[in-house]
Amino acid sequence: MGQSNARTVPVTKAGAEMPTLIGASREELGAMLRDKGVPERQIKMRVAQLWNWLYVRGVSDFDAMANVSKDMREMLKANFTIARPEIVEEQVSNDGTRKWLLRYPPRGAGRPVEVETVYIPEEGRGTLCISSQVGCTLTCSFCHTGTQRLVRNLTAEEILSQLLLARDRLGDFPDRDVPQGAMIPSSDRKITNVVMMGMGEPLYNFEEVKKALLIATDGDGLSLSKRRVTLSTSGVVPEIYRTGEEIGVMLAISLHAVRDELRDMLVPINKKYPLKELIEACRAYPGLSNARRITFEYVMLKDVNDSLEDAKGLIQLLKGVPAKINLIPFNPWPGTNYQCSDWEQIEKFADFINQAGYASPIRTPRGRDILAACGQLKSESERMRKTDRLAFEAMMIVGHGEDD
Numbered sequence: 001m002g003q004s005n006a007r008t009v010p011v012t013k014a015g016a017e018m019p020t021l022i023g024a025s026r027e028e029l030g031a032m033l034r035d036k037g038v039p040e041r042q043i044k045m046r047v048a049q050l051w052n053w054l055y056v057r058g059v060s061d062f063d064a065m066a067n068v069s070k071d072m073r074e075m076l077k078a079n080f081t082i083a084r085p086e087i088v089e090e091q092v093s094n095d096g097t098r099k100w101l102l103r104y105p106p107r108g109a110g111r112p113v114e115v116e117t118v119y120i121p122e123e124g125r126g127t128l129c130i131s132s133q134v135g136c137t138l139t140c141s142f143c144h145t146g147t148q149r150l151v152r153n154l155t156a157e158e159i160l161s162q163l164l165l166a167r168d169r170l171g172d173f174p175d176r177d178v179p180q181g182a183m184i185p186s187s188d189r190k191i192t193n194v195v196m197m198g199m200g201e202p203l204y205n206f207e208e209v210k211k212a213l214l215i216a217t218d219g220d221g222l223s224l225s226k227r228r229v230t231l232s233t234s235g236v237v238p239e240i241y242r243t244g245e246e247i248g249v250m251l252a253i254s255l256h257a258v259r260d261e262l263r264d265m266l267v268p269i270n271k272k273y274p275l276k277e278l279i280e281a282c283r284a285y286p287g288l289s290n291a292r293r294i295t296f297e298y299v300m301l302k303d304v305n306d307s308l309e310d311a312k313g314l315i316q317l318l319k320g321v322p323a324k325i326n327l328i329p330f331n332p333w334p335g336t337n338y339q340c341s342d343w344e345q346i347e348k349f350a351d352f353i354n355q356a357g358y359a360s361p362i363r364t365p366r367g368r369d370i371l372a373a374c375g376q377l378k379s380e381s382e383r384m385r386k387t388d389r390l391a392f393e394a395m396m397i398v399g400h401g402e403d404d
Contacts, residue, residue: 133200
């Protein structure tokens with residue numbers, strides 16, 4: 001394996017804890033400005049200015065807001081922050097995958113926390129894998145991330161800042177000299193797709209994830225298409241309905257088994273929301289069609305869930321659901337009792353599903369040399385750093401999010 005281009009990037013740490021404007025809705029921004037004495041007649045205009053600078057221009061310094069008066073900028077600097085998280089480390093894989101270790105400052109009496117964000121470039125597209133929690137409450141038996149306790153939920157600002165920082169690092173915001181109000185092309189964006197598929201269960205942090213994704217898909221700001229944003233869940237059924245109604249992004253399900261007794265063991269949340277309820281929620285997801293399919297993730301575990309009988313059961317389970325089935329070769333981690341299915345068996349499994357009319361790509365592992373492949377992050381990171389480093393499993397799905 002070739003050597004990666006890992007490097008530590010020096011950055012300026014955020015200063016004293018202040019309220020952040022990132023992640024606030026327009027209504028919340030207006031209330032924050034009103035509270036600091038901005039005249040009511042200016043609120044709508046000031047909110048529009050801030051929204052444009054934060055999410056179209058991507059600035060992280062109030063002094064860069066050229067059309068905002070100096071007095072207004074000084075007031076903003078004295079009361080709010082728009083700083084990015086600290087980059088502890090940035091690594092670049094031989095295959096172009098990038099991984100950032102980000103540190104967020106303490107909240108209240110808490111301590112700083114760290115998460116990892118992964119960017120995977122492909123031909124004509126680039127996908128960013130974002131985390132929603134630090135740690136995880138789920139105990140999926142094949143997942144090393146599930147061995148970490150939940151530290152806390154991330155805020156909407158902390159979720160969005162992963163996207164903002166990645167755009168900074170990739171040069172994905174427009175040049176500062178583009179005239180204010182000019183049309184900014186999006187066809188050459190490096191980050192075209194986002195997946196909520198990092199550490200944690202996004203639907204156990206529903207409100208903050210909702211706020212972040214509604215801002216990310218806002219047409220006057222970051223302007224990601226909802227067809228290019230995918231939320232992955234292990235099956236929190238009530239919030240699946242809410243996701244369809246209130247957020248409207250693409251849906252991915254961590255399935256991994258087609259029988260309740262096996263899924264109870266692999267994905268214990270199944271005991272609370274069994275397969276029948278889960279698939280009913282999927283069938284009811286708004287706007288499903290061949291162009292707007294649900295992705296079902298299926299990790300291939302040798303002699304556990306990889307038989308042709310399992311493949312047949314998968315076809316029966318998903319009958320009538322517009323679906324794509326991503327087959328994920330298992331990455332073993334120290335202490336696991338599972339092994340990856342033989343490659344020949346994975347191909348047989350995929351062929352059977354394909355013949356039944358479902359797309360079933362086999363995920364190509366990415367970023368292994370920088371420990372960014374599925375299931376590597378926690379185990380390898382802890383060996384690499386002898387501290388309590390919290391990371392997520394980069395469950396990157398090649399092809400997530402439908403093309404416009």
